[in-house]
Amino acid sequence: MKRLAARLAVLGAAAACVVGTTAGTASASFKLTGAGSTLIQPMLANVWIPDFQNANSGDTVSYGGGGSTAGINAITGNTVNFGASDAPLTSAQASACSKCVQIPWALSATGPVFNISGVSNLNLSGPVLAEIYMGTITNWSDPKIKALNKGVTLPNAPIAVFWRSDGSGDTFVWESFLADTSSAYKSFLSSKGAVASTTSVYGVGTGEKSNSGVAAAVASTPDSIGYVSTFYARDANLHGAAVENASGKFIHPYPESMTDAADQVPASQLSSSSYNSEPVIANDVATLGYTPPKVKKGHKATKPTAKQLEIENLYPLSTFTDVLVRADTSDVPDLQTFIKFCLSSAEQAKGNGQSFAPLPAAVVKFDLAQVNAL
Numbered sequence: 001m002k003r004l005a006a007r008l009a010v011l012g013a014a015a016a017c018v019v020g021t022t023a024g025t026a027s028a029s030f031k032l033t034g035a036g037s038t039l040i041q042p043m044l045a046n047v048w049i050p051d052f053q054n055a056n057s058g059d060t061v062s063y064g065g066g067g068s069t070a071g072i073n074a075i076t077g078n079t080v081n082f083g084a085s086d087a088p089l090t091s092a093q094a095s096a097c098s099k100c101v102q103i104p105w106a107l108s109a110t111g112p113v114f115n116i117s118g119v120s121n122l123n124l125s126g127p128v129l130a131e132i133y134m135g136t137i138t139n140w141s142d143p144k145i146k147a148l149n150k151g152v153t154l155p156n157a158p159i160a161v162f163w164r165s166d167g168s169g170d171t172f173v174w175e176s177f178l179a180d181t182s183s184a185y186k187s188f189l190s191s192k193g194a195v196a197s198t199t200s201v202y203g204v205g206t207g208e209k210s211n212s213g214v215a216a217a218v219a220s221t222p223d224s225i226g227y228v229s230t231f232y233a234r235d236a237n238l239h240g241a242a243v244e245n246a247s248g249k250f251i252h253p254y255p256e257s258m259t260d261a262a263d264q265v266p267a268s269q270l271s272s273s274s275y276n277s278e279p280v281i282a283n284d285v286a287t288l289g290y291t292p293p294k295v296k297k298g299h300k301a302t303k304p305t306a307k308q309l310e311i312e313n314l315y316p317l318s319t320f321t322d323v324l325v326r327a328d329t330s331d332v333p334d335l336q337t338f339i340k341f342c343l344s345s346a347e348q349a350k351g352n353g354q355s356f357a358p359l360p361a362a363v364v365k366f367d368l369a370q371v372n373a374l
Helices: 002-010 041-055 068-076 091-096 126-134 143-147 169-181 183-191 210-220 230-235 255-262 306-313 332-343 345-354 361-372
Strands: 016-020 031-036 058-066 082-085 100-115 160-164 206-208 224-229 242-244 318-326
Touching: 031 068, 031 332, 041 058, 041 332, 041 345, 058 068, 068 082, 068 091, 068 318, 100 169, 100 210, 100 230, 100 255, 100 332, 100 345, 100 361, 126 143, 126 160, 126 169, 126 183, 126 242, 160 169, 160 210, 169 183, 169 224, 169 318, 206 210, 210 224, 210 230, 224 230, 255 306, 255 318, 318 332, 332 345, 332 361
Parallel strands: 031 058, 031 082, 160 206, 160 224
Antiparallel strands: 016 058, 082 318, 100 224, 100 318
16 A cells, blocks of 8 residues: 555646657647546656656646546636546537547556455456446355356455546446446446446445545455556556456456457547547447357367457457547647657557557557647
């Protein structure tokens, strides 16, 4: 916990780093402020802003978290120069900020973390997670959990459930996954008059503010479960469960598995008229077009295609994080300078240490077109 506290101090909302401008159309000096997603916060605080500072001088960029909803509200209210969100703008939010543009600038993931004494490896599926968060599975010894974890000794203990109490893109990714993989959870949302969103709608558990708040709660509570972005799971020394994907494999959120997920994004989504920051892959076999390699009697298994291999190994809660900017601000040249720096291959390649994967080339191409069109 000391290590976590030290890291959180670095990531605090007041954190600000001096950065500079590169050659181009940006003003001689500038100061940019941002707020929103706590998922992207480690990448900004630990990599992009310090690197920009080291490469330049004279300008300032600061970023405070607060959650995706806070970032959307801040850019809509024009109180920051940029926001960040892991969830798309709703139609109402897009209308309220008619000049806001969403640009995917990072690739990471959200996932389940747990604290069970003596257990370090755990498999969980979307339907089982949905039942835990609806409150219909309440004990770690439940047969449905045991069926996914042969040979693992699970306690006869109530499950302590934690979720995000603030408006969170992680919640949007989490609820989208549960609704995509569990018809029961989709119906549960509907019964609450809700859809997958940044607002938590669960049948059980305790809400905690921010990724760090959920991580700290799980770390200090025996027999608990929560969901956080991958950086915070690692930083709090929490065990993350492997999650069943569309091919039936249980996968951890390694950068390679995030990349495999992002590679399934259809080209049609990467257009200014259709882009939104939905979780980067669908979670059902039909949408992904997955066909298990067939084995004829008396023959060896057919070698999987490259696409089949990607689908077999993708992590199903992978997500883009968007930078949100206004096209009607005088700060556009300065924003272009900073965002292009973050999108550079050198900066994208440094994400592994923060539990991020580099954006696919097709996404970067789309991003640069969006940035240049501001």
